[in-house]
Amino acid sequence: MAKSALVLGGGMVGVCTAWHLARRGFDVTVVDRRAPGQETSYGNAGLIQRECVEPYNFPHDFSRLLGIALGRDNTVHYDMRAMPGLASRLWQYWRQSGPKSYPAVVRNFEAMIRHCLTEHEVMIRAAGAQDLIRPGGFKLALQSPRAFAHEARRAEFLQQEFGVGSTIMDSDMLARAEPALRERFAGAIHWTDAWAVRDPGGLVSRYADALQQAGGRLATGDAATLEADGTGWRVSTTQGPIRAEHAVVALGPWSGRLLRGMGYRYPLFVKRGYHTHYAGDAGLSTAVLDMKAGTMMVPMNMGLRVTTGVEFAALDAPPTPVQMRRSERRARQLLSLGARIEPTPWLGNRPALPDMVPVVGAAPRHRGLWLHFGHAHQGFTLGPVTGRLLAEMMNGETPYFDPQPYSPARFG
Template structure:
């Protein structure tokens, strides 16, 4: 069967794009250098974040900026040799985070997030993946009353404006809900709507298997070989060249390299992150963000997963897991943390844009070329949503969300 669409990148976003197209009867090839779900989509906290209606803004408080500059905290680290390339993008990120500019960005962002559970739910059911998903939310744990009160006020505002639900737990209630905690915290904010996934990579694999069951083709290949060919697009794979009328770039943090080669100058940058699993202790029932230290402790099939915040470094730069070392120390203050499962921590990259919104839609100067990347921390959450939106755009259907705010032409 002739291929209608090439989807380049088999993370959550690419896999969902391919699946949403296959569900609509298109012939699709999903192309990646690795097996599906082994890169960015594998190394996250495994939370489908329905409450994340507003994206991560650049810190406005000078104390937080100084903490980053002097590497005082766990949540941010950077390599000095990466700063010349990333600093202009971070300046634009800071500019977009000013309150008057941030407000419309958050509104656009929330219109995608509001569909994340319903769109995942359809694919989870079709893929037979319900045993991977827990629909009990997750918690933000606080060590001080002041920080808890500040978060509670913001949560109440988000609930009023967006309808995302939460509950507050004092120290006693949190200790009862999480008996594995051996430190008493001030309390927690429990986001009730999100879902947690015990193996994020496995969920991507289930979606890809559903794609295959619908007739989709998975091939190993290098997206760098993509070129226009005879009114369509061609990519080289281990199975030989594949040709299609349409091609979708869903390469996450690697999208910048290919789009630059094709002549686009999109303001993209990359944040790196680490995780490691620990098995043997009592652990936690639900994922918890240690909100004042900047790490997540998430129960996974492989053990308790400790994740870090952001590291600014070149893709392919040597691993510098100083954040994970600090995160492990902070986690040991809260739970019994046995020896790590992996000999070395996992390292991955997150694809970001300067205005915090993903890039979804047609490439303005190439017929049949489409973009779906730049989801930052929420590619795992938004994969089915942006995949459906792009599928509807490719086939000329009425989009279920207005795609204009995510067009690459906004830059």
């Protein structure tokens, strides 16, 4: 079983990990209950976000927190029934978002995000997926002059500190660039380095095709059947049991459940999000995020995708329509929005950790077990980056950047 691996999870993170392992000569199989790219990786804004060197932190502004608590802020919604179980993790998240801890978080996050375009480009070429990629970035639209001035200063800082490209657009510039918008904004930040993906789930599927071309395999199975098998690991699939020397847990929000049975207690929680597609593209030239309204409008192959902000809830909690209703209403105010294509909104779960960086590395107490999850909002952006990082570690190579900040051992 030398140089063989099971990768549990067929999302962006799992598929990219498997592809990098296959390129290094591993006999690798991706195991999932669904086809690649059909869970969390399917439902996002479809952006490869080079500008996102600062991960989404927990707000410390009292007025913002009050708005969230009273249900007035559409960027964040919460299910009160989940709060007792989430309280300690959200408290840790709040502390890590403070001025003492957050600068280190940004350094660790930027060390990953700086590689996202180059690593995706390698995989895009291997997958022949250039038709799904649309360079040109997206626009962050600001309703108030104060918010616009704040974000403009931030854009200038990120340009100087990290080389992130942007164009600061005043109200007239935005109106000329996006004439389909019915309302005037104070201005916008056009993040020019980001790439838009016209079909996020389709891109993961193309990457899975590239994996198979590189010698990897896909299997349908239940990750919960993973167990130690002599010096390796075994999982049950519809094709029978599959064995390998190594096993990678890349199950996103479901990773914690599997690992609890092995004695690990990672403070994983989910940030849920919703989207709905509408006919046509409403005339937008790029994706536009109305930040105050917590509403992203993204032209996709399927139509215009309208996405929501974050919802804190239990992994299996029933969907709530609050944010999607508000986002649809806001999109209709801003654009000539077509008819709904889907009867019900899509709901997905982003796997998050309180310190805002993923777990990437060897499990502390199990030989041949590797952990790879917790990318929160940026699993789609970072899958090829941390996939390469983990594959290098598994193959005994010198990692192309320091993996220590993402060590699974940091949680004890």
